Amino acid sequence: MALIELKHVVGGYSSVPILNGVDIAIEQSDIGVIVGPNGAGKSTTLKAIFGLLKVTGGTIEFGGENIANSLPDKLVPKGLSFVPQEKNVFTSLSVEENLEMGAFTRKDDYAQTMAWVYEMFPVLAEKRRQPAGELSGGQRQMVAMGRALMSKPSLLMLDEPSAGLSPRYVIEIFETIVRVNKEGVGILMVEQNARQALAFASKGFVLASGRNRFTGTGAELIADPEVAKSFLGG
Amino acid sequence: MSGEAQAKRIDLANPTVRAIVLFSAMFVLILAVGFVQGAANSGLLLTQALAYALIALGLNIQWGYGGLFNFAVMGFMMVGGASVVFVSFPVNALFWDSEGPVMLGRALLAFLAGVLLVWGARHSHRLGVRGGWKTALLVLAWFIAYVVYRSQIDPAAAYIESTAGFVGGLGLNPILGWLFGGLVAAVIAYIVGRISLGLRTDYLAIATIGISEIIRALLKNMDWLTRGTMTASPMPWPVNLPQDYQAQGIPISESFVYARFGFFALLLAIFIVVFFFVQRAYGGPWGRMMRAIRDNHIAAGSMGKNVTGRQLELFVFGSVLIGMGGAILVTFNQIFDPAGYQPINHTFMIWVMVIVGGAGNNWGVLLGAVLIYIVWIISDPLAQAIFLNLSSWSQSLGWGAIPEIDSRALQMRVFVLGIIITVALRYAPRGLLPEVVKREV
């Protein structure tokens, strides 16, 4: 059974639907990448999973349970986590407090998880007392991911994690994602750095006009000339 | 009920339809009030409502178009009021025959000297004065200017107050006074704007509240100029008063109607002209530019729009209307009473009119102003009716009447108004007639 499965999801901000039937399935071991033209509904798909807009049709199953239209404070304890593209750290809180906020829904002791996050991002351990607003773009992205990992999610969703990062950080971030995935966290992310992302993705989804246009492994999509021409910039 | 059912079938989401429906409802309300209250009283209500609409239109220019949090409405209304006193109040011979004008002239010179001094200090960097020295020089200049001005104005004020009461007016036509009110408001708005428009949102709001309080304190305590708490009245009207009609042999009750609708007609003519021009500018590229500045002033600046200049333009433009409206109200009520101005009645209520009506939509603001004003007036009998009944009901239940019910019932008019405001916002959070997005067809 898939970790998360979207079946023909329809939804939008007002009465006009933005998603017209999106199908996505991800296993815990997968790295899924959503690509597509601007305005295709990629971010909207992630928001729909996370209960940030109204889903009017289809089902979203997570661990076998329909979670359509549940709110984040219900979803996070179930094992979902989301890193928005922008404004994804609490700038006035220290790095450590940022991580704590990620563990807000947990009732148990999260010291171990925090140690794990620091182990994965050693630079954060150094700066644990510093306000996150004083960090560089790449470091912030790590804080954001660390925050999302603090709830011990089984699925981590990321919206364009590499946007605006210099090539070196892009590499770092992608490496981190691969590492996190190896620790047993399913990944679903949206990327415009599509070629690079699909290169290590186990599943790829091409969305256009709120619908799936192509689905396959990352390698398949890169190899598909039609996909490459229309969506990956030739 | 059937009206509402019908309204459901009508597409209320369509701005034009919505406007027509709501304005019809407003006219029905006006007619109902007119029917209950009589023609004379309705004439009065409509005139005041329209004056408030003019003021609300001014605020809408500032907030609705420009996003400027002007909470100094009361201050600008008072400025307009004091101006019309100065222009249209009868000449005070006692003052002009005394030493007063000469002393005031000296005070004016002292004031100008002070301005010059401060201006000089502000430009002292041209002489090579920099940094902390310049700040120190500026503070010193302000202090000297303040002391010099006080040394001239204090004796002049004391002298005028003891010999002539106050300076009186020029005895000119009140309409000139209204224009002058707009002009003075413009000058003050320019100065205030230059100082404070760099502030954002709530910070600008509280700064303007402060400025408004400063204006009120000045006008309330400069007895030599405004007569302060002793009030200046009666102000002359630009049209015939009821007494003038009575002198022509018209019965008392009709004289009220003639006089009020005479004033109303004059005001309506002014309002229509103003409204037309405001609408025309707002509908075109000027309005688009202003909305852009409101949305994102940084981007607007980079797209070549002079943000500070344009915001100043809006601030002055809006304040002119507020000042004129304040002046018109003073003329109409025939009294300028600085102690009667309260932020809650004269600033926040105007904001309520704009927000409930629909910021950024002139028709909405007109609707909001008239509606809120009428609600405020009928809340007086309405609150009494509700709470007198409540009291007798509680009496009949054996709980005893509410003590001092006569006055407490009346005090509940603010409660009624509060309920109406919150309910209106709840069902129309963007205002009764929200700003219309200019979509292509």
Added chain:
Amino acid sequence: MDELVFFINRVLISGTVLGSIYALGAIGVTLIFGILRFAHFAHGDMMTMGAFIAFLLASVCTALGIVTPIPSGFLVLPVAMAITAVIALGLDKGFYAPLRKRGAKPVTLLIASIGVTLILQGLLRLIFGSGTRSFYQSEPKEIFRIDMSALGGSRPITITEPQVLMIVVTALLVLGLHFFLTRSRLGKAMRAMADNADLAQVSGINTALVVRVTWIVAGALACVAGTMLALDVALMPDLAFNIILPIFAAAIVGGLGHVYGAIVGGFLIAFAETLSVFNWTSVLRPLNDLLPEGMALPANLALVPTEYKLTVAFVILVITLLARPTGIFKGASS
């Protein structure tokens, strides 16, 4: 010596008392602003309401014949705080939550809070009438006079019991709030939400809970502020409405959303008011002996006449904002 005592009485004590009142009010305003991003204009009336609730409870105590060494109005405070907090929650549920749900702009919430102000004022007058009441109807207000004759002064330093209580309570509350916000999970969540509400939601923070806690804290604080104010002066329906402008000024000067800013702002405004009308002649009078014959200090050396007291506070406000456009502590804006 008398000059110093006079200065202590008239500037230090007065300013501290007034500053405590402003600070207590401004903390509530700033908290609500930080979390909910709107200027809650009805905060003053929430304060007044809290004071009336404490008054009612104190009257009940007195009627039951309970006699206490400290003012009964102070004793019932915890209960009154709880009741006011519940009412604050009710106000949110009834008036502000529906607007938030519909995504109303901050200014709409501000205007709605003006509506709430009017509603509360009407209700307070309907229930309690419009007259003035005193917590000290049945018990005298205790006044401490610290004799200064040992140090060569002829006048005592004077401070009343509620003033002492107020200063102590303000200090304790500020401390408590500090620990709550920096140490507790919920407090941190409040700061997180003030920082970035969307991200807080995404992190799974129960934003509805945070909002509720905010209103509870703000309501309880309002009750304390109102009651302390009423203990110090008297109780009337427009008790705190009349000082809502300086309270907002304090919150703004400090930087909206900053608890410490609110405290600094409260004391800044209070001391500006107090010092602007302070007659410097009274402390400089000894200099008269040094001045040459025939020259004396003027009888009144205050910066402005008292009519312009609040004006000075606002001038300070405007100047502060010109130097630091979002307040001393770099506040948020809506």
Added chain:
Amino acid sequence: DDVKLGFLADVTGPIAGFAGGMVSAGNLAVDHVNAQGGILGGNKLVSIVADGACSADTAGPAADRLVNTENVTSIFGDYCTGSTLAAANTAAIPGNVVMISPSASAPTVTGLDDNDLVYRTVVSDAFQGAKAAELLLSQGINEVGVTYVNNDYGKGLADQFVASFTAGGGTVAANVAHEDGKADYRPEIGQIESSGATTLVIYGYENAGGGAILNQALEAGSFDLFVGGDGMAGEALLASRDAASLEGLILTQAAAAAGDAYDIYAKLATDAGLVPDTTYGPQSYDAAFLLALAIEKNGSAERQGVSAALREVASAPGEIILPGEWTKAVELIKAGTDIDYRGASGDVEFDAAGDVAGGIDYFVVEGGTIVNKGQIP
């Protein structure tokens, strides 16, 4: 038919604190009329209340509603000077309606060009201020500090007091305005205290800023002696304060009518469950009662003639009518006998401008009670 009496009252806005008591006092007079057989041959006298909000913008429409919509015969009110003038100019004067204000005490009202329609039962501030100054000087008090509420009432009173006091050789060491409704008056008190004055003259309202200043000055122990005007007078002054600390406090107030007019009123009010000496309560009672008398005298609910009738029932000579004596008054009027009302607030003799003249009494707190020391000579 009912006879309508307009109550134009500033129950919202800055003086809401005591406007309620004034409405109640006025209603007491109306109740007395109705309980004793009604007006104009058994008709009911009804009060129609409207809110002037102490603001010209609101008082105008409210007065107009009374005049043009409710068609009242006369108006009791308004309370603030500004709103009274606005109401008079907007509606009462053009509508030929008599107004009696119980509290608009500023000298401006005297000069209003009102066709003999605007009256007041409160003594003009000018008179009381001058008398108070004479009294203090005669008692050997030569240096005082003054604080006044910054409105027409306080300012008018203080201006006159200061003028007379300095003219008589006294020194006003400090003259400081205060705004009503603030929490803290210590800076104002401090400014006066620092001037060296040990006597404080308070021209404000007992249940507003004036009372708060008194409290805070007592707490600080700043002054030896306090002096107050009519706004400070009343039993409430002692009710909520330690009387011993107020020993010697001097109050001035319009002279009560000869005889026991005030005591009678006080009893009537207490019986009805009211506090008799709320601020301007007696003046309010008198204003409403006088209007009823004038209407009765005028013989109809018409507006024409009320003004002349008012002057007749209010002024000597004539048989004395005291508060509450409605039946007696009606009988005398029926018999064609001239009457003269002596009110709770004083003799109420109107002068040409519609102001009450009359003496000023002074009161001193002695041994925990307020003792009337009689008229200031």
Added chain:
Amino acid sequence: MSFDAVIDVRNVSKRFGGLTAVNNCSLSVQRGSITGLIGPNGAGKSTLFNIVAGNIVPDSGQVLFDGQDVTGLAPHQLFRQGMLRTFQIAHEFSNMTALENLMMVPGDQPGESLVDSWLRPRLVKARETEVRKKALDVIDFLKLGHVRNELAGNLSGGQKKLLELGRTMMVDAKVVLLDEVAAGVNKTLLHDLAANIERMNKELGYTFFVIEHDMDLIGRLCDPVIVMAQGEKIAEGPMSEIRANAAIVEAYFGSPVEAD
């Protein structure tokens, strides 16, 4: 050297609190070039743009535009002299439609003066028709036709960036500063955009100054490329040269990610 420099930055510094974002930086952009500006995150690239475009006043140093000292001039004054910029984080007018967002850009619209809009409605209307036509063309080119009546605040992240770019096509500018327009824009569309930038440069003579992290794009468009790090210019030259610089490659490019 700056004989034909259209932008000449001389010894400019800017500090934020304790942090020096731009440190005594000097560089110039030649007329008619497409100059690239790259560097790690936080190098001070956007800050430099803000200084050049007048959004930030530098602590010290000078900016010359077309040979004139423009340090401290307001953005709208620079716009009038022919400089146009985009923002890294989209600065759309969120309560206006996409079309209106573009229509407000052209300067000197008679309808923007109160007097003209009141007294010369015909003139205003004529210009308005022109502006609308232009805006519609741009919107179609950006493939935003279907959302032209949507509020800009409701557009997707990439669509906002496109709108940002569209503004530069609304007027004839001498110099266009592009701050990471490619981030978040779909690669296929980006090809068309790059082609258009080249066309505007060649045919219309626009000068472009481009911040970008997309090395393919920089490589395709820009010559020369300036590298910034820690607020200073550390290198300048054609892309091939930059790529050959080991230090830069290490600091900036890192090593390519391994496929899984």
